Amino acid sequence: MTPTIIDRVRTTFEARFGRESILIRAPGRVNLIGEHTDYNECYVLPAAIDRAIYMAIKPGNNESHWISLDLNQTFDMPTGLISHSKLRWPDYLQGVLLEFSAMDISLPPIDMVFGGDIPIGSGMSSSAALTTGFAFAIDRLFNLGLDRVAIAELGQRAENNFVGMKCGIMDQFASVLGREKTLLQLDCRDLSCVFVPFNRTDVRIVLCDTQVKHNLAGSEYNTRRSQCETGIETLKHHYPKVASLRDVSPDMLEAHRHNMDEVVYRRCSYVIAENQRVITACNALSADDLTAFGIAMNGSHHGLRDEYEVSCPELDVLQSVAEITTGVLGSRMMGGGFGGCTINLVEEPALADFQKTMSEAFHQKLDKEPIIHVCQLKGGTEELR
Ligand code: GLA
Numbered sequence: 001m002t003p004t005i006i007d008r009v010r011t012t013f014e015a016r017f018g019r020e021s022i023l024i025r026a027p028g029r030v031n032l033i034g035e036h037t038d039y040n041e042c043y044v045l046p047a048a049i050d051r052a053i054y055m056a057i058k059p060g061n062n063e064s065h066w067i068s069l070d071l072n073q074t075f076d077m078p079t080g081l082i083s084h085s086k087l088r089w090p091d092y093l094q095g096v097l098l099e100f101s102a103m104d105i106s107l108p109p110i111d112m113v114f115g116g117d118i119p120i121g122s123g124m125s126s127s128a129a130l131t132t133g134f135a136f137a138i139d140r141l142f143n144l145g146l147d148r149v150a151i152a153e154l155g156q157r158a159e160n161n162f163v164g165m166k167c168g169i170m171d172q173f174a175s176v177l178g179r180e181k182t183l184l185q186l187d188c189r190d191l192s193c194v195f196v197p198f199n200r201t202d203v204r205i206v207l208c209d210t211q212v213k214h215n216l217a218g219s220e221y222n223t224r225r226s227q228c229e230t231g232i233e234t235l236k237h238h239y240p241k242v243a244s245l246r247d248v249s250p251d252m253l254e255a256h257r258h259n260m261d262e263v264v265y266r267r268c269s270y271v272i273a274e275n276q277r278v279i280t281a282c283n284a285l286s287a288d289d290l291t292a293f294g295i296a297m298n299g300s301h302h303g304l305r306d307e308y309e310v311s312c313p314e315l316d317v318l319q320s321v322a323e324i325t326t327g328v329l330g331s332r333m334m335g336g337g338f339g340g341c342t343i344n345l346v347e348e349p350a351l352a353d354f355q356k357t358m359s360e361a362f363h364q365k366l367d368k369e370p371i372i373h374v375c376q377l378k379g380g381t382e383e384l385r
Contacts, residue, residue, distance in 0.1 A: 005115050006054050006384070008069055013056035013113040016067065020113075021058035022140055023384045026133025028052060028118035029125045029174035030205060030343055030375055031334055032183060033293075033300050034278040036308060038168025039225055041189040041244035042275035045282065046170055047198070048178020050376040053116035053129045054384075057137045060109035066093060069115030079109050084162075092131045095162030096138070099154045105144065112137075119371075121213035123340025127163075128171035129381075131155035136176065136381045148380070149191060152176040166222045167336075178380035185282055189246055196285060198377060203290060203329065204346050208322070208358050209371035210314035212339035221336050224267060224308065231268035234260045245271045270307035274300060290329050294345055297330025298323055301342075310337030314366055318342045321361040325354055341373075 003011070006023070013020045027048040034044035064077040068089055075090040082094045093112075100107055112134070118126040132155035139146045146154070152172035159165045169191065174184055177193065185194040228245060231253075235242050238256055242248055250272055257265050277296040284292035301319050305311040311319075315333040319342050322331035327350020334343040346354045355372055362370035 005069075005117060009054045009056050009113050009115050012067060012069060012115075013111075016113070017058065017060070017065070017111045019058075020056035022056075022137060024055045024057065024133050024137045024140075024381065025384055026053045026055065026116075026129040026136065026381045027175055027178060027378055028129055029171055029178065030207065030377075031170065031174070032205075032343065032345070033274075033281045033297055033332070034170075035274060035300060035304055035333075035335070035337075036224060036310070037271060037275050037278065038170040038186075038188040039166070040228055040271045040275070041246040042271065043278040043282070044170045044186050044188060045183055045196075045278055046174035046178075046186070047183045047377045048174050048380050049124070050378045051116070051118045051124060051373070052378075053114055053118060053126065053133055055112055055114040055133050055137055057110060057112040057134075057141065059141065060111040062109060064109040065111050066090060067113045069113060070120075077109075082162075089130065091163050092127055092158060093134050095158030096131050096134045096154065098162050099135075099157050100138065102157075103154075105142075107138065107142065110138070110141075119209060121339065122207075122209050122211075123335030123337075124207070125171035125175060125335070127159065127165075128155060128167075128175050131158045132172045132176045133381055140383055148176045149173070151381075164222075165218050166225050174380075176381045178378065180379045181377050183285075183377070189244070196282070202348050204348055204351055205375045205377070206344045206346050206351070206354065207334070207341040207373040207375060208318045208344065208362075209341045209373070210312070210318060210339055210366070211368060211371060212312055212314050220310065220338060224310065227264050227267040228271060231260060231264045234264070235268075246275065248272055266307045266309075270303045273303055273307075277303075290345065294328070294330025297332045297343075297345060301332030304333055304337060308337075312338050314339070315342055317365045318358065318361060321357065321365070322354070325357050326350055327354060 028051045031046040155172040181199040183196040281296040327347040329345040331344045359370040
């Protein structure tokens with residue numbers, strides 16, 4: 001029998017450092033709808049999934065040693081000597097250590113081995129799982145008593161401050177606070193969250209991975225964020241109470257379209273419409289109207305492609321094929337954009353045909369082997385015994 005990821009993480013840890021103190025599972029996430037809305041204080045609808053990073057961890061001796069099993073790389077860090085690494089992934093972990101020290105929590109060296117099955121750069125949030133899983137592990141290891149929201153926020157700050165990715169809170173929140181068979185209807189303004197049961201056997205959540213990892217994703221992401229901020233600055237002159245795009249109606253934006261750059265207008269217009277689509281989709285879900293839910297998903301993709309301009313040709317190809325395939329309720333790109341996966345809501349009886357249709361599209365239109373994941377919604381970060 002081939003060893004599981006958990007076995008490999010454990011055995012590698014034991015061989016190098018002795019027995020681990022704790023073993024953590026930190027899941028990836030999907031997002032049904034609400035893209036680029038989190039940092040605009042709007043709504044999102046993510047969920048934690050059955051793909052995760054597993055970490056074996058314990059306090060070390062003189063310096064920290066971290067091993068990435070999947071990349072077959074080791075990083076050694078003398079205590080207190082934090083600096084950016086060419087390997088990139090250690091920056092997510094170092095960013096977490098810096099955030100603990102910003103909270104005046106001093107930590108000893110830490111030994112850690114991790115590996116998992118969240119494809120890197122596929123938009124399923126392997127980085128959020130890494131930062132928050134590490135923070136969660138440290139919290140457990142040293143009994144720091146942080147609650148789950150604080151851990152999610154710490155992970156976000158690690159990426160914002162040290163990695164330089166000005167991400168919102170969605171991925172970290174979903175990874176840490178996810179629940180089995182549940183969607184998280186999260187209000188990113190105050191982090192209040194409605195846990196929406198999604199225990200359906202008649203539909204499946206299916207990801208189609210373009211396998212495109214766009215180098216510009218980080219910088220373009222930060223540009224989108226600052227374009228939204230520029231829009232808010234303009235609107236604030238006219239509506240002093242506006243704190244974020246959450247407070248702006250389509251009419252308010254239209255009234256001041258001439259005061260802003262056309263690109264900034266398009267970005268703001270997308271976010272305002274997308275937030276409305278999340279609300280529409282959530283209402284559709286409670287009314288058990290998955291057709292309306294799917295229409296909102298398709299609309300989300302069109303907005304991301306045409307107004308927010310964060311899609312890419314491969315995502316558009318997969319989405320346009322899915323959108324007209326029988327049994328597909330909705331299809332759209334997922335996550336930050338410029339590559340990664342489409343997320344598709346597919347009726348169970350049509351699942352096999354959908355996979356066949358998409359496989360042909362991968363071969364014929366993208367000249368690639370298909371990578372298709374049928375997802376299960378799982379619980380958030382946890383310690384495994
Ligand atoms: C990335 C970010 C999230 C969110 C999405 C887009 O996944 O980490 O905070 O902004 O992009 O919705």
